[in-house]
Amino acid sequence: MTDDKKTKILVVEDESIINKTYADELRDEGFFVFTAGNGRDGLELALREKPDLILLDILMPIMDGLTMMDKLRKKDSYGKNVPIILLTNLSSSEKEILDAIVKDEPAYYLIKSDWDLSSVVEKIRERLNRPQL
Amino acid sequence: MEKINQRKTKKQIEERNRELQIILDSIPAWIFYKDKENRFIKVNEAFCKVMGKTKKELEGKSLFDIYPKKQAEAFLKDDLEIIESAKPKRNIVEQMNSAKGELWIKTDKIPYTDENNNIIGIIGFALDVTDQIQIEKNLENAKIAAKNVLEDLSIEKSKLETARAKEKAILLSIGDGLIATDEKGNIIFLNKTAEKLLGTKNEKVAGKNFSEVIFVEDEKGIFLPLEKRHINKVLITGEPAFITTAGPTYYYVRSDKTKFPVATTITPVVLDKKVIGVIEVFRDITQEKEIDKAKSEFISLASHQLKTPPTAIKMLTERLLGGKMGELEKKQKEYLTDIRYSNQRMIDLVNALLNVSRIELGAFIIQVNEKDAGCIVQSIIDELKSVIDKKQLKFKIISPKKNIMLMLDEPLFRIIISNLIINAVNYTEQGGEIQLEYKIMDKGQMLGEKLLEENYFTVIISDKGYGIPQYQQDKVFTKFFRGDNAREKHTDGTGLGLYIVKSILDNSGGLIWFVSNENKGSTFYIAIPMAGMKVKTGGKELIC
Numbered sequence: 001m002t003d004d005k006k007t008k009i010l011v012v013e014d015e016s017i018i019n020k021t022y023a024d025e026l027r028d029e030g031f032f033v034f035t036a037g038n039g040r041d042g043l044e045l046a047l048r049e050k051p052d053l054i055l056l057d058i059l060m061p062i063m064d065g066l067t068m069m070d071k072l073r074k075k076d077s078y079g080k081n082v083p084i085i086l087l088t089n090l091s092s093s094e095k096e097i098l099d100a101i102v103k104d105e106p107a108y109y110l111i112k113s114d115w116d117l118s119s120v121v122e123k124i125r126e127r128l129n130r131p132q133l
Numbered sequence: 134m135e136k137i138n139q140r141k142t143k144k145q146i147e148e149r150n151r152e153l154q155i156i157l158d159s160i161p162a163w164i165f166y167k168d169k170e171n172r173f174i175k176v177n178e179a180f181c182k183v184m185g186k187t188k189k190e191l192e193g194k195s196l197f198d199i200y201p202k203k204q205a206e207a208f209l210k211d212d213l214e215i216i217e218s219a220k221p222k223r224n225i226v227e228q229m230n231s232a233k234g235e236l237w238i239k240t241d242k243i244p245y246t247d248e249n250n251n252i253i254g255i256i257g258f259a260l261d262v263t264d265q266i267q268i269e270k271n272l273e274n275a276k277i278a279a280k281n282v283l284e285d286l287s288i289e290k291s292k293l294e295t296a297r298a299k300e301k302a303i304l305l306s307i308g309d310g311l312i313a314t315d316e317k318g319n320i321i322f323l324n325k326t327a328e329k330l331l332g333t334k335n336e337k338v339a340g341k342n343f344s345e346v347i348f349v350e351d352e353k354g355i356f357l358p359l360e361k362r363h364i365n366k367v368l369i370t371g372e373p374a375f376i377t378t379a380g381p382t383y384y385y386v387r388s389d390k391t392k393f394p395v396a397t398t399i400t401p402v403v404l405d406k407k408v409i410g411v412i413e414v415f416r417d418i419t420q421e422k423e424i425d426k427a428k429s430e431f432i433s434l435a436s437h438q439l440k441t442p443p444t445a446i447k448m449l450t451e452r453l454l455g456g457k458m459g460e461l462e463k464k465q466k467e468y469l470t471d472i473r474y475s476n477q478r479m480i481d482l483v484n485a486l487l488n489v490s491r492i493e494l495g496a497f498i499i500q501v502n503e504k505d506a507g508c509i510v511q512s513i514i515d516e517l518k519s520v521i522d523k524k525q526l527k528f529k530i531i532s533p534k535k536n537i538m539l540m541l542d543e544p545l546f547r548i549i550i551s552n553l554i555i556n557a558v559n560y561t562e563q564g565g566e567i568q569l570e571y572k573i574m575d576k577g578q579m580l581g582e583k584l585l586e587e588n589y590f591t592v593i594i595s596d597k598g599y600g601i602p603q604y605q606q607d608k609v610f611t612k613f614f615r616g617d618n619a620r621e622k623h624t625d626g627t628g629l630g631l632y633i634v635k636s637i638l639d640n641s642g643g644l645i646w647f648v649s650n651e652n653k654g655s656t657f658y659i660a661i662p663m664a665g666m667k668v669k670t671g672g673k674e675l676i677c
Contacts, residue, residue, distance in 0.1 A: 089436070113483075
C-alpha cells in the first residue's frame with residue numbers, strides 16, 4: 001500500500017457531489033487526489049501535476065472530456081501515455097465516443113451508474129499495476 | 134244496214150270494254166271506281182287480291198262495310214274534297230288495312246266524270262309503298278344513329294383528352310420523384326420532381342441505363358455496384374423493394390456531387406407475367422433523418438441527465454454503508470440499504486426506458502460474432518448465483534455435450550437470457566424449482582406446442598412459480614405489463630423486460646413464446662436461428 005501514497009490521481013468531473021465522493025474514496029484508499037470541474041482546468045492540472053492516472057468525465061462545461069483527452073494526447077510524451085479512465089453515463093456507441101476511443105486509447109470506458117466505487121478503485125489498481133510496455 | 138252497223142258498233146264497244154278490262158286487271162296497281170256514296174263501282178284484279186275479296190264482294194259495296202269506320206270516313210273525306218273541287222288529289226300517302234296486314238299506300242284520285250262532265254265519283258290509282266316507306270324510315274333511323282354515335286365519340290374523345298391532360302399534370306407535379314425504366318433498366322421517364330432532386334433533365338437521361346446516370350451511396354460513402362442496386366433486384370426478381378426511414382440509410386448523389394438520404398419504393402411493372410420495367414417513387418428524407426437524430430440525441434442526453442443524481446446517491450450510500458463515515462446503527466444500516474436498493478431500481482428503469490425508446494425508434498444495432506452460446510448462458514447463471522441462492526432455489530441445468538457455436542450479438546443475447554432467468558427467480562417462491570435447458574432443434578420438430586420452421590438454437594426456462602393468469606396472457610410482452618398475481622407478491626420490477634426481450638428477438642429473426650398456468654408455473658421458450666442473429670445497422674447499442 002505504500003506505493004499508493006505517492007500515486008497521484010486526477011479526478012475531472014463537473015458534478016461536485018460525484019467529484020467529492022470519488023476523491024474521498026480514493027484518499028481513503030491511500031491515493032493523492034487532485035480535482036477539476038471542467039476539461040480546461042483538468043488539462044492545466046494534468047500538465048502541471050502529471051498525475052499517474054486520470055479519471056475523466058465526458059459531459060462537462062467549457063471543455064468536454066473527449067476534447068481534453070485529445071489535447072492531452074497530442075501535447076507531449078507524458079500526455080500520450082498517461083492512463084485515462086473515461087467515466088460517464090453516456091452510451092459508448094455514440095460515433096464521436098467510438099472515434100475518440102480508437103484515436104486516443106483510454107484505458108477503460110466505464111458507465112458511472114453501473115460501477116460502484118470499490119470496483120472503480122479495483123480497476124484503477126489493475127491498470128496501475130499493469131507492467132508498462 | 135242499221136242493224137249490221139248497230140251490231141258492229143256493239144261488238145266494237147264490247148271489244149273495247151274487254152280490252153280495257155284486261156288492261157285494268159293486268160296493271161299491278163290497284164284501281165277502283167267509287168261513287169259519291171262511298172261505294173265501289175268497279176275494281177280491278179289487283180285490288181281484289183290485296184283486299185282478299187272477289188269483284189262481286191266489292192263492287193257495289195260501301196266502304197263502311199269493308200273498312201273500319203274511321204278509315205272509311207277518312208277515305209270518304211278525300212273523295213268529297215275531290216268531288217267538290219273537281220280537282221284531282223295526287224300522292225296521298227296513308228296506311229291501310231289489308232289481307233296482308235297494315236300497308237302504306239300511295240294513292241292518286243281523280244274526279245270520275247260522266248258523258249255530261251258531271252262528277253259522279255272518283256277514280257283511284259293506288260300503289261303499295263310499304264317497302265319504300267320502310268326504307269325511308271330505316272334511312273332516317275340510320276341517320277339519327279350515326280349522328281348519336283358521332284356525338285358519343287366526340288364526348289369520349291374529349292374525356293380521353295381531359296384524362297390524358299390530368300395524368301400528365303399529376304405525373305409532372307407529383308411531390309415525389311418518379312423514375313420509370315424498361316425491362317433492361319433503361320430510363321423511360323423522369324418526372325419534374327426527380328429532375329429537381331437529382332439535378333438533371335429527362336432529356337439527359339432518357340434511354341440511358343439507370344446505373345449509368347443515377348448513383349447511390351451507402352452510409353459509409355461507398356457507391357453501390359450494380360448487383361446491389363435496388364432497381365436491379367426488382368428487375369431480376371420481380372418483387373418490390375423498399376428503402377425506408379428506419380433501416381440502413383442510402384443516399385442519392387446529385388449531378389453536383391452533393392447527396393441526400395432517400396426513402397423509396399420500387400415496384401415492377403408486370404405484363405403477362407413478365408417484368409417489362411420498374412417504377413420508382415422516391416423522396417428526400419433529410420428532414421426525417423434529422424428529426425430522428427434529434428430525437429435520439431435528446432433521449433441519450435435525457436437519460437444521461439436522469440442518471441446523474443442516482444449515480445451520486447449510489448456512491449454516497451456505498452461509502453456510508455462501507456463504514457467509512459463511522460459505525461452505523463442497525464436501523465441506519467437498514468435504511469441506507471433500502472435507499473441504495475431503491476436508487477438502483479431507478480437506474481435500472483432509466484436504462485430500460487432508454488432501451489425501449491431506441492427500440493421504438495428502430496435506432497438500435499445488432500452486431501454479431503461467433504460465440505459459444507452455452508458458455509454465455511452458464512456465465513449468466515454464475516453471475517446470478519447469489520440471487521438464486523438467496524431464495525434457496527433449486528436450479529437445474531440441462532445442456533448438450535457438444536459446444537454450440539452461433540453468430541450472436543453477445544450483449545443482446547445476455548439481456549435475453551438474464552431477463553428470463555431473473556423473471557423465473559423473481560416469480561418463484563422461496564425454495565422453489567427452476568430448470569433451464571438449451572439445445573439445437575431441427576426444422577419440423579415441435580417445441581412447446583409450436584412447429585419449428587427452421588433449425589434453431591433453443592433455450593427453455595421453466596419454473597414452478599406463480600404463473601401468469603390466463604386472462605392476462607395476451608399482454609405479457611407489452612410495455613410495463615406485470616401480472617396481477619406478480620404485483621401482489623413482488624412489487625418492484627420495471628415491467629419492461631419482456632417487451633425489450635421480444636423486441637430484440639423480433640428484430641434479430643428469433644422467437645419467444647410461453648406456456649403458463651396460474652399457481653403452477655411458467656415455461657418460456659426462446660429460439661434463435663442456427664443461421665445466427667440477423668444484423669441490424671443504423672443506431673446504438675442497447676444497455677444491458
